[in-house]
Amino acid sequence: MLVRKWLFSLGGLLLAVSSFAQQWQMNSPTAVTRMEFSLDERGIPRYALYYKEKPVIYPSELGVSLKDAPAFSRGFQMVSIDSSYTDETWQPVLGEEKNIRNRYKEMKITLREQLAPARSFNIIFRVFDDGIGFRYGFPKQAGLDDFIVTEENTAFRLTADHKAFWIPGDYDTNEFPYNTTRLSEVDASDPRFTQHIHAMTFYAKNAVQTPLMLKTDDGLYINIHEAALVNYPAMQLLVNKKDHALQSTLVPDALGNKAYLQAPAQTPWRTIIVSDQAKDILASRMILNLNEPSAVKNTSFIKPVKYLGIWWEMHVGKSTWDLAATQVAGEKLKESKHGATTERTKFYLDFAAKHGFQGVLVEGWNTGWEDWFGKWKEDVFDFVTPYPDYDIAELSRYAKEKGVELIMHHETSGAVTSYDRRLDTAFRFMKQYGINAVKTGYVGKVIPRGEHHDGQWMVNHIKRVAEKAATYGIMVNSHESVRPTGLHRTYPNYIAAEAARGMEYNAWSSGNPPEHETILPFTRIMGGPMDYTPGIFRIKLDYWQPGKKEQVQTTLAKQLALYVTLYSPLQMAADLPEVYEEKMDAFQFIKEVSADWDTTVILAAEPGEYLAIARKEKAGKDWFIGAISDEQKREMSIPLTFLEKGKKYTAVLYKDAPGAHWKDNPEAYSIEKRKVTARTELKLTLAAGGGCAIHISEEE
C-alpha cells in the first residue's frame, strides 16, 4: 500500500529568521525527527537535524564543487519546494524481515543561482522517524551537460566531541579493525589506529570511512552513511577536530577527479540515522528504503545459501590456492598441497549433501594463482581454465547428482579491466557447468591503474557485474569491493559482500578482537549483508601448524551466535568438514539456522560491547537467537516475549561452558535443551569473547 499526499507548497512552512535569511522545516511522520533547511543572506544552503527536539546536526553547509565551473555552493535563491508523504510496505526477496515499511516525508528543493550562470540545483530530503536522507540533483539545463565533480561539500556539524567507532579513511581498503575513540582523537596515521593492509591508500590523518557510528555523551546513537551509491565515488569523512564537524570527501580517480556525470544526474543519498536506543539503529531500514526497488524482474533464482568451501584450509596453511608453487621440479602432482582437487571437492560435496547445505565454494580451482599476488598485472586469471587436477565437468556432474551446487570463485587480483572483458565468457562457463553463484575478489591495486576500489569507476563495475549476473541468473558475493549502501534492494542477486575485516584476518594477522563482531552491525552491515564466514570450531590455529600463534578471538559458542547477529542471506560454515565431524552436536545449530527471515527483533545492543538478536525464519515457525559479548564476561537476560502467547516451545541453547574464555578456553561449549514460552526470561552467561546461540521450535 502506497500512501502519498502533497503536503505543502512553497512558503507553507517558511520561517523568517532574519530580514535576509530564510528557513523551512519538516517533521518526520510522527515528529520524532525534524529537519531544517535554510538559505542565509549569501544564499548558502544549510540543513540541520533534531531528534526529539535535541540537536543532532547543527546547521551544516551543502554543496558540490565542479571542474572548470563555479561550485554549486552559494548565491542561491529558492525557486520551489515540493513536498510529499509516502507510506508503503514492500517485500525484499531476501532479508531480515518479510515486510519492510517505508514511511517518510519528502521535501524537494529547487534552487537557482541569483547571478549568472543562474544554474538550477536541487536538494531532496526524506525525513523518516529514524533519521534523514538527502541527495543533490543536477537538472538538465543550458550550460550543464557533461560535468566533472571535484568534491562534494556536505558538512555534518555534530554537537560535541562524540565517541566514534571508526576505521581510517582509505581509497582502497576497508579491512581495518575498528577504533573506539573520541572524534578529536581520530588519527588515521597513528599505528595504534591503523594497520598495513595490502593495497591500502592512505590520504589524510583526519579521514574516516562510513558507515560511521557515533554515540553522544547524553545517549544518542548516530549513524552516518550513504544509500544507493550509483555512478559516484564512495563518500568518506574528514573530521574537523576543533568544531566536531565532519566534511564529506569523495574517492578520486587517477587524475584526482571525483565523478563524471551527465545532467540530469543525482548523487547518492547521505544518511543520518539517529535514536536514543542503540537497538533502533540496527532495526532501521532507512538505507534500504532509500534504494530503488528491484531492477531484476525474475528473482526466482535468488535464494538464501548456506555453504561450505575449500577456503579456510588455505588460510590456515593446510593447503594452497595455487598448484605450481607446490610443485618443485620433478615432483608429481600427488605430492601437491593444492586444495582445489577433484577428490577434495567431492569430499566437501559429500559433506554438504549429507548435512543439507546448498553450496560448496572452491577457491584456487583455476590457473593464475601461481602468479597472482601483488603484481598489478592485467591478465592473470582467465576464469575458464581449471588446474589439471580439478575436473570441473566431473564435479559439475557429481554436484548435480548430490543435489548441491558448486559456487564459482573469480579472483581478479584487481585486474578489473581484464575481468570486465571476460565477464560474459566467465558467466557462460559457469552456466555450462550448472553454477549459479559466484564469489568475486578484488585483492590488490586496481587496474585501470590509478583507479581506486572505492572510486566511481569501481562502483560502476560492481553494479555492472551485479546487473550482468542477473541476466544470467547468477548470484554475486563480492570481496574487496566498495562497502554496500543498500543496493541489494535494487539488485537482490547481489546477495552479499565482504567489504570489511572478515574472519580470514584471524588466520594471519593480529586478527579481529572480541569486540569486532559487536561493532560490525553498527557499521559495515548498516549498508548490507556481509559474507563474514563464521563457524570456526578449531579456534586455536596451532592445530593446523604447530607453533602458530594466531587464533580466532571468540569462543566456539559465539561463532554459532554470529549466524544470527551478522545478517546475511549467504552464510558459510567456514571450518573444514573434518573439524565439524568432531563436533556434530554443535554443528547441528549451523545446519538448522536459517539465512532468510520473517521477523527480526533486536533484543539488546551496545556497539563495541554486546548484542542480542532474535529472528524468525521466513519459511517456517522457528526462532533463532544470537547473543554475543565483547572481551567482557557478561550476564544477559532475554525475555522471550516475541514468541506466540500460549504456545509451547523447545529451546536448544549452545552456550559457553563454565570457564570458557575466548583466549584461554575458547572451544568449551555446552548444549542445553529446555521448554520455553513467551513468558520465559532466559538468563544467559556469556564468556569473555563469548556468546550464545539458541534455536527455538514449537512443540509438536
Place this chain on the structure above:
Amino acid sequence: MLVRKWLFSLGGLLLAVSSFAQQWQMNSPTAVTRMEFSLDERGIPRYALYYKEKPVIYPSELGVSLKDAPAFSRGFQMVSIDSSYTDETWQPVLGEEKNIRNRYKEMKITLREQLAPARSFNIIFRVFDDGIGFRYGFPKQAGLDDFIVTEENTAFRLTADHKAFWIPGDYDTNEFPYNTTRLSEVDASDPRFTQHIHAMTFYAKNAVQTPLMLKTDDGLYINIHEAALVNYPAMQLLVNKKDHALQSTLVPDALGNKAYLQAPAQTPWRTIIVSDQAKDILASRMILNLNEPSAVKNTSFIKPVKYLGIWWEMHVGKSTWDLAATQVAGEKLKESKHGATTERTKFYLDFAAKHGFQGVLVEGWNTGWEDWFGKWKEDVFDFVTPYPDYDIAELSRYAKEKGVELIMHHETSGAVTSYDRRLDTAFRFMKQYGINAVKTGYVGKVIPRGEHHDGQWMVNHIKRVAEKAATYGIMVNSHESVRPTGLHRTYPNYIAAEAARGMEYNAWSSGNPPEHETILPFTRIMGGPMDYTPGIFRIKLDYWQPGKKEQVQTTLAKQLALYVTLYSPLQMAADLPEVYEEKMDAFQFIKEVSADWDTTVILAAEPGEYLAIARKEKAGKDWFIGAISDEQKREMSIPLTFLEKGKKYTAVLYKDAPGAHWKDNPEAYSIEKRKVTARTELKLTLAAGGGCAIHISEEE
C-alpha cells in the same frame, strides 16, 4: 629458405680501445652498414652506426630506468656475445611485394652489473644492409620479476643539425601536418608547427614523434622508428638542440609510469634505416622483418579490399552521423539528414556491386552519435543497436544478394573499457550479419581516464582487438590508434590503420598541404598501411556547401596516383557515387587499380617533393604507376625498364590537364592511351600539387 649460421663468440671481434673501455663491431651482410658496440670504463653501453663508413649515429647511450630499482644504465661487464646470420625469404599475406627477403647479422649481448644487485641485461642488435634494429631484454632472474619501466634512455646521437620531417610529440594524437625544419628549429609549441587536434596532449617543446625522417646535408637519408611495438608504450624523441642528440621518451600512463613488465621481457626494436638514396628508405622491409611471423593460422579471410562508404558525405556536410540531432521535436524521420539509412546504403551497395568493389563502410549506423563527442563518457555506443532508419538485417541480405560486404564501424569515442567489454558481443553481431571487416575509431580522450592513445595500455588494447578479431575471421582497420610498427606481419588481419593526418582534414581544417602525401610514405607509412581514403573527385568543397572554403589540396589526377603511392591493402574510393557517376572515365582507374602487390619498384623519391612508384599486381600481370608532386609543377621521366623485355603493353595515363593546378584548377584531367615497352621512357608533367596515375597492361 632460412640460412642461419653462428658467426663468432665472445672476444672474436673485440677491439680494445683503451685499457678499460671495450668495443665490438658487426658489419651488415654486404658491409654497407656497420654497428659498433662499446662499454666504457664506467661500464656504460653505447652503440654507433656507420653507412658506407660514414658515421650516421655517433656512440650513443643505451639503457632503461626502473621504478624503485637502479636503472639498467651503467656498471656493466660483458658476459657473452652470441652472433648469428639469417637469410630467409617470406611471403606476406598482403603486401607491397610477394616475397620479402630478411637478411641480417645478429649480435646478442649479455651484460651483468659488476656490483650488487649484479643483474643481467641483454641488448640485441640486428644489422641489415639498410640499417639496424636493436632491443633490450630483461632475463628472468632473482630480484627481477614484475617491474615498472619509468623511462627508456636510448640516445640517437646524430652527426649534425639535419633537416627533419617531423610532427610534434604528443601522447594522444598523430594527426598533425608535417614540418620540415632543421632539428635545431624543432618547437612543438610553436603555432607555426602545431595545430589544435581534439584530445591532444602536448608534453614538451622539443618532442617529436616517429617515424622521424631526416636528411643530412651530404645526402644521407635516415629514418628512426620502432618495430614490433608490443606490451610497451610508443617511443617518442626529445631533441637536444645543442648536440643534435635525440633521446627516447615513452608515453606514460595515468600515474606517469611507462611500462609494466614481467621478466623475461623485451622492448620493441628501435630502428634506424639509412641510405644515400631516398628510394631505398621506401624499399626497406626492415621494420616488417623485425616483427614476428603471422600468429594467425588461417589467413584465408584476409583479402585486399577496395571499398566505398557513407563517410565523406558527413565530412562535407551533406549528411550527419547522428539521427537525433537532425530531428527537432515533431519532425518526421524522412526529414532527417542522417546518412546511414537503409535506402542510402542500398544506393552505395548497388554502386559498389556494379563497379566491382568489395565493401561498403557505413558510419553513423548505430545509436550513440547523438551524444558522442568530447564528453569523456564511458557508455556511449553499444555497437549492436542500429538507428531505427537502418535495417541491418535487410541490408545484410541485400549485400549478400549483390555480392558486396558491409564494413562495420565501431566508433568508441575513446571509451575503450566500454568497447573491450562489448567486443565479443559486437563481433558476434557482425558475424551474424555476414560482416567480416571493421573500422574502429578512438576519437577523444581515452577511458581508462588518464591513459593515453599511445601508452602501453592502449597498445595492448589495439593488439587485443586484432587478436580477437582474428579468432572471428574479422579484418581490422583502426583509426585514432597508435601508429603502426609492422605488426601487420604478425596480425595480417590488422589490415590498415589511420594514425596520421588523413583525407578528412581537408574537409574541415587547414587541410593537408600538397607536400603531405610525399612525406607520409617516409614517415607514417614506414610502420604499415594507412587508410588514407583517397579518390576525392570533387576537389573544391563549395560544391557541397556554398561558400565553403576548404578544399582537397591536390589535383584529381593526383588523387588517382595516391592509390599507388600510399600503400594499403585497404583502399577507399572516398567520394560519393553520384560524384563518380559524373566522371566514370577517371573512375576507371580506381576500379582497376590493385591493392595487393607482387612487386614494387620505387622509381623516384624525395620526401616533401615528389614520389613515383610502380607496382605489379599480385594476382595478374598489370602494372600501376603513381607519380605525385608537392606544390611545385614538375617534369618527371619514367623509364619502364621494369616491364618484361620484348613484350608489348598498353598504358593508360590519367594526367593533369594542361593548366591544372591544385588550387586554381584541380579537377582538370586528361586520359591518354598509348603503346609502351620496357624501352619506353614516359615524360610526365605533374601540375603544382598534381600527379599522374598509369595503368599498364599487356597487349593480348
